[in-house]
Amino acid sequence: MKIQDKRPKRKFPAEKLSFNVRSIQVIITLSFTLLTILIVLLVSIMLYNKFTRTAEENASLNIQQIIQQVNYHLELYVKGMQDIYEVVEEQINQTADIDRPILREQLNTLLQTREDLVSVGLFTPEGQLILDIPNVDMRRNTQLRQQSWYETALEQPKKLSFSAPHIQNLYKGKYTWVVSLSRMIQYKDRGELKQGILLVDVNFRTIDELSRKVSLGKKGYAYIIDDLGNIVYHPQQQLIYAGLKYENLESVLEYSFRSYMDNSTGEPRFITVRTVEPIGWKIVGVAYLDEIVTTKKDLNQFIFWFLVVVIAVVVVLSIFVSAKISQPLRRLERSVKIVSEGDFSTPIHVGGAYEVEQLSKRFNFMLHRIRQLMDQIIHEQEAKRKSELDVLQAQINPHFLYNTLNSVIRLAERGKKEEVTTTITSLSKFFRISLSKGKNTITLEEELEHVRHYLIIQTIRYKNKFKYTIECEEEALNCTTLKLILQPIVENAIYHGLEQMVDEGWIHIRAFIQNERLIITVADNGLGMSTQVMEQLLSGHIRHTGGSGVGVKNVNERIRLLYGKAYGLSFESEQEVGTKVTIILPVIPFNMENQERGMS
Amino acid sequence: MRRVSLFKSSLLIVLSTVLVSCTGSGATLHESSTIxxxxxxxxxxxxxxxxxxxxxxxxxxxxxxxxxxxxxxxxxxxxxxxxxxxxxxxxxxxxxxxxxxxxxxxxxxxxxxxxxxxxxxxxxxxxxxxxxxxxxxxxNNYEAGQMAAERLVMLTGEQGRIGVMNFVKGSKNGDEREEGFMDYIARYPDVRVVSVEYCESDEQIARTLTRKMVAEHPEMNGIVALNEVASIGTAEEIQKLGIGGRVKVIAFDSPDKVMELLQEGIVQATVIQNxxxxxxxxxxxxxxxxxxxxxxxxxxxHTKMIDLDNMLWPENQKLLFPFVR
Incomplete structure (x- = not known):
């Protein structure tokens, strides 16, 4: 039993390791996973597209708003500058004489109240200084006639022009970055109306700071150009001048209000152009796409991990589910395998999914049927053999009948009427018990009676060459025994033990119950047997022709078939001393039921 | 039973890896934008x-x-x-x-x-x-020195008498500028370098040395100052001595003072870096x-030579005055 137990266990790891692509578990796991990945991917792509589009839209809107805000501030500031210019101009206009100190005072006050205001200057169209606030020495080599504010004032005398930011190099003291406002105006010099160029320099600092503060992502920035494309403000102005940076101004100059994508620098950038209306400056917001759409990156990350988690969960789940499905099947398979190896006694475990359970049940049912059929076959086989034996049993050796009848004839010839009667009576009784209505089992009493009649016939035949005794315990008499078990043994004792003896022989038959077993001994004082002969007797090799036809072997076999291997014959023999045969049977009181069982 | 435990353990492994990878995602996020x-x-x-x-x-x-x-x-x-x-x-x-x-x-x-x-x-x-x-x-300091020499020769003519105001002896930059300057001057046999002085990057010393140079070599008609401090000291002293214009000054770098003197005509040109x-x-x-x-x-x-003509070019303005104040 142990060996059988170990077998499947040892095979188990090998089974687990062998990866069968067609196994249910693999098929389910793979298809589950593939399907889920497909669905998740689809959903992710859709979500991703949707999200990124919204994020991009939001980002661009946001940037446009920022730039719009800056633009708004700039416009306000420029308007403020214009207002100051108007104030200065008005004051100059109102003054009858340009040299009057009151004007200088007024303008000085104005300059002090407005921090941004750097200087005010009035020049003749030839470039001669007429009035300057604050009153500082002019520098030499100012080249003012080449400066843009001077040139535009001459070219467009009516229009208030804003210069690009530049260094104020007119007055001694500081070099300041300024935006110059200039126009041709009229002033009175000692009552005389003259034309002059009024220059108001405004510190560039405010615009610089305003622009510098614009932050569009980490790298993004804003720059300002004037209507000619000159850089007003650019955080990387020097790099552009050095040729290390490049700004695609053409597309910026074309439009006054626009948002678009630019790829001219190699990196995708989102450009927003707004125009500062009064002066035609353009404020340009530059945002790097990879920065403003940070959500894209986050989303990528999220979707990636989402996929990983989903796949992991699905794999785990499908492994679990498929194992749940395939495990009972495998168990069933293993059980079937055990059955196929010949073990019909272990029932199959019933469990798992409904189908598998049903399958197991049906299989168990089938197994049960097979077992039944097998039992039946064994039974039938046994019955067949028994009937064969019965037939054998029924065969009475004609020799015995012939010998007996011969002796009867001889007795009759000699006129021994009484002995003839005894012999015939015994023969008649002998046969009656032999047949005993076809029954297989009889009481010990009957069996003993049977052998007694046989012995009577034989003693007459052998002219009292031997004697016999039959003893039986009272309680043993009613015990069940197979019929025709003693006669072959006695026959054997006579033919092999007593026949050739010179002295008078004897046969003792005893029946008694010992240790809950019925024991019948047949002892004689015949020639005895060699062990070889005894073995041959039990194996059926010796069959004497004069006997009843039922061999000793037959007796042994019949006992064992009916009662089991614990019962049967045993011999004890010594040459020239005698033989003792012991029959061991179970103690079964004779009744109708036993009789039936014996019949079947 | 063994099968079940095996399954459970594999499940645990998968779950734990998922968890670990989830927590790990934070780290990988930062990696892409390392500071x-x-x-x-x-x-x-x-x-x-x-x-x-x-x-x-x-x-x-x-x-x-x-x-x-x-x-x-x-x-x-x-x-x-x-x-x-x-x-x-x-x-x-x-x-x-x-x-x-x-x-x-x-x-x-x-x-x-x-x-x-x-x-x-x-x-x-x-x-x-x-x-x-x-x-x-x-x-490239050697080239900067050459550039200064070229301009100074142009200003003083081929019979120029030139003084050099270096800043620190042994300073790599100063040495290279001086070397470049000298190598260029050597092309003109009649141009003489009459004096080379080191002002220790000190304005006051530069002034003293300039005065000394002018006194010792009255014929000197050109002077080059090889850094910012030397330029201020030298140019201001030349202005003070009232020989501005006669003694041409090539300066280095563009402090406001030098720019002022450039406009005043004391400094003829200045070599600026970037x-x-x-x-x-x-x-x-x-x-x-x-x-x-x-x-x-x-x-x-690159270096640039700035003079009155190009100082107001927009790109030079930004170089000369990088700060908006």
């Missing part, structure tokens, strides 16, 4: 030149996602202080160091030390005597060095 720490150690923590360098460096830092630390001793001569700052940066495990060495030789050792700790060193503006420096970003680009390109090179990209051994930030 690189670059320390910039300059000769002095004040002065317009270095402020402009810083401005350029900051623009690059913003562009390349760099955490920039700008450091410098109080004084340009404080070599010990600069070495200390280098050691600090090495200890602080900066990803890269940009060094503008006050002394060519004395900062070599600490530079090697930084290289030993696998910190790439970019030298900027002034070189250092170490072979471990990844790249030099700065002016500190903004120095700072910008140095940081750019540092980032490349951190990333392990190939970097140029020398990055030349």
């Amino acid at each position: 690189r720490r670059v320390d910039m150690i300059v000769k002095m923590n004040h002065g317009d030149f270095w402020k402009t360098v810083k401005m350029g460096a900051e623009v690059a830092a913003k562009e390349y996602n760099v955490d920039l630390k700008f450091k410098g001793p109080q004084n340009e001569n404080d070599i010990e202080g600069q070495i200390q700052l280098m050691d600090e940066s090495i200890k602080g495990k900066a990803d890269a160091i940009i060094l503008s060495a006050s002394d060519y030789m004395k900062l070599a050792q600490v530079t090697d030390r930084a290289a030993f700790y696998k910190i790439p060193v970019i030298s900027m503006d002034s070189e250092v005597a170490s072979a471990r420096v990844k790249s030099f970003v700065g002016t 500190p903004f680009n120095n700072g910008y390109l140095a940081v750019q090179q540092a980032v490349k060095a951190i990333e392990g990209d190939d970097i140029q051994e020398r990055v030349d930030t």
